[in-house]
Amino acid sequence: MPSAATELKQIGPYEILALIAEGGMGTVYRARHRESGELVAVKVFPAAMASNLVLLQRFEQEFRAASRLTHPNIVRALEFGRDGKVPYIVMELVEGESLGQRVERLGRLPEAEAVAYIVQVAQGLHQAHRQGIIHRDVKPDNILVDPHGQAKLADLGLVKDLDADLNLTRTGRGLGTPHFMAPEQFRNAKHADVRCDVYALGATLYMLVTGQLPFRGCSPLDAWIRKIHNDLPSPRQLRAELSERVDWAIRRAMSADPDKRPADCREFVEDLLGHRIREAGPFFEPIETPQGDWFVRYATLEGHLVTRKGPLAVIRRALQGGKCGQLERVQVAVHADGPFGPLQEFPELRDLVIQPGVLSLPRMSSRPTHAPAAGTEMSGQQILSRHSALSSAVRSSVQPIATGSGAATAMGTLNAAIEVSSTRTEKPTATLPAHQSAKPSADLALKAPNRVKRPENARSSQTDWLSWLAVLIFVLIGFFLGWFLIR
DSSP: OOOGGGGOOEETTEEEEEEEEEETTEEEEEEEETTTOOEEEEEEOOGGGTTOHHHHHHHHHHHHHHHHOOOTTBOOEEEEEEETTEEEEEEOOOOSEEHHHHHHHHOSOOHHHHHHHHHHHHHHHHHHHHTTEEOSOOOGGGEEEOTTSOEEEOOOTTOEETTOOOOTTTTSTTSOOTTTSOHHHHHOGGGOOHHHHHHHHHHHHHHHHHSSOTTTTOOHHHHHHHHHTTOSOOHHHHOTTSOHHHHHHHHHHTOSSGGGSOSSHHHHHHHHHTSOEEEETTEEEEOOOOSSOEEEEEEOTTSOEEEEEEOHHHHHHHHHTTTTSOGGGOEEESSTTOOOEEGGGOTTTGGGTOOOOOOOOOOOSSSOOOOOOTTOOOOHHHHHHHHHHHHHHHHHHHHHHHTTSOHHHHHHHHHHHHHHHHHOOOOOOSSSOGGGOOHHHHHHHHTHHHHHHHHHHHHHHHHHHHHHHHHHHHHHHHHHHHHHHHO
């Protein structure tokens, strides 16, 4: 990577050996201590920004944050120094490549390999969150992998220290990378929290398993609009062999609504692996899933409390088949004497009751819109195409009326177009039966009759209006023809 930055020969007690990378917050070099011979990475602050006190503060904050974190999956910060007026940070040297370079070189990664990298990074990130540090710029280029397959999170330049309010986001550089950051981080990067890093971790895994940049080809504004509408192909649409478990975990982590995401990195890893984990020092340790019977407790239609047992696979099929009533009221335990808890507490069953944030339909007019069925996912492009088709049908049906012919056919076409718009529903997800949807979806279903009546009234009103318009046009045409003949 040719650059003027490669002309630097030494800084402080370090001899510069090679350029590693250049970025907005500094240039990273491979270097060697002249006395000890230790190989390190040195990040040098840009000389052109030396007068910017806010960026200087951020550079120093990066070192303070990184020096507080001692974790095998986070690049260690060793020293902060100055060479004249130029500050620099000495960091652990990680031989290898970034995940961004790996995807560029190999394309999408095998599912197991990609998940293994993300689990490692999630361990380090979870430790940072426990110490009150939010990264705010998790992405493939900031994850380094050594020759032994160990992943390390780097570049804490946009880190947010919850214990210090330096208000360093005023320069606009605190946002992060638009393709990977959470939609709420666009609006207020200063208030980014743990769930913003969870979103970025999910977006990073999205790129690793699909080989495609999320929201690629979009400007930051377009990316934000698509993010808040969850307008993104699911990973399985781009890679059919991807497991349903990983597909669901990524979509949940990338939900537009922060409340729909995992609460922390540990919960995200549970979603990915499909079993419970606990913290064992700096690492996550799996909790063995019982191989014997599970126990499910639910109320019958008559109000009787029933407890059934069976292997996990059998219990799961029974829940999916609606044999245990409303899933929100079902409780499960791994032992006969409990404790019993709701399904969302068990990663093995959590995906049955927690759905990723669904698409929020844009308002096309002041009239109420027909909500999609529970569990439906539609992209923004599909919605725009649907409404464009409706608009085209309306325009083509009105034109013959204006010419005084085909009025009945035109109005029939218009009625059919409105009927399609007002009554179309999407297929429910395969995971949950329609009558076992989550409560908000059930509330939508209860209100469905009211939503149907309004389009009917609107269609009747619009049909009457078009009929009077057609009569008026015929009268005007007859008047002008009569006046022309009399003359």
